[in-house]
Amino acid sequence: MNVELRMKFLDIKTRYEEQIQNIMHFTEEVLKIINATRSEIYNNHSTDLSSEEEDIEESFRKLQASIDISNDQLWQYMNMVAVNLLILFEAFNKDFLLEVYQYRPELLKDNKKSLSPSQVLYYNSMKDVIHFLARKRINLIGRKNLRWLKNRMEESIKFEIPGNFLEWEDLKEFYELRNKIVHNQSIMPEKYDENIKPVDEDRTKVHLDLKSLEKYSNAIIKYFNFIFEKIVYPE
Numbered sequence: 001m002n003v004e005l006r007m008k009f010l011d012i013k014t015r016y017e018e019q020i021q022n023i024m025h026f027t028e029e030v031l032k033i034i035n036a037t038r039s040e041i042y043n044n045h046s047t048d049l050s051s052e053e054e055d056i057e058e059s060f061r062k063l064q065a066s067i068d069i070s071n072d073q074l075w076q077y078m079n080m081v082a083v084n085l086l087i088l089f090e091a092f093n094k095d096f097l098l099e100v101y102q103y104r105p106e107l108l109k110d111n112k113k114s115l116s117p118s119q120v121l122y123y124n125s126m127k128d129v130i131h132f133l134a135r136k137r138i139n140l141i142g143r144k145n146l147r148w149l150k151n152r153m154e155e156s157i158k159f160e161i162p163g164n165f166l167e168w169e170d171l172k173e174f175y176e177l178r179n180k181i182v183h184n185q186s187i188m189p190e191k192y193d194e195n196i197k198p199v200d201e202d203r204t205k206v207h208l209d210l211k212s213l214e215k216y217s218n219a220i221i222k223y224f225n226f227i228f229e230k231i232v233y234p235e
Helices: 003-049 056-103 117-121 126-138 146-157 168-184 210-232
Strands: none
Touching: 003 056, 003 210, 056 126, 056 146, 056 168, 056 210, 146 168, 146 210, 168 210
């Protein structure tokens, strides 16, 4: 592998690492604001309780309603962060595989989905054909499940991921949580793989805290580094 290609892979890895870190830093700041707002709400209602004109039971009801609204907004925000972290995870894999397929076009061989001679003639060069096939393959990321993505990455790095990447189970767990979040909000892609798990029948809501997001974001960053090392510095 030449130096230019190594630098491309390094740029992809670094760029997505920084985006993940920026999201988590911003999330920490948002939580500080939310907690400060909660304290203000509590203090305001606590002051109301000392007023003889205010019914104590009614004040408690208002306080609980305010806290419930605050909690709901918090869960919605944290779920949004989770979805965006995995959008970056999938984008990293797309960018990485695009470079891999152009570097090793033999990985695009597929007897079931080949181009006809007339389709090949449509393109100006073989490089354009390879780029088209690579784009077609990576666009399946997000529609297919994590197992499909794992298989594509293992083909690229010639290395088994689950047996050597300790945080793989964390990524699987995060993927399942993301699917539950997205499906519960009825946001379904127009086309999706039949292996993507549907929402649970009990429609249990997902409540993620900062500690959970830190665990999953760290697993994603470690995955970036693992894939980079295996493709750029194979054993």
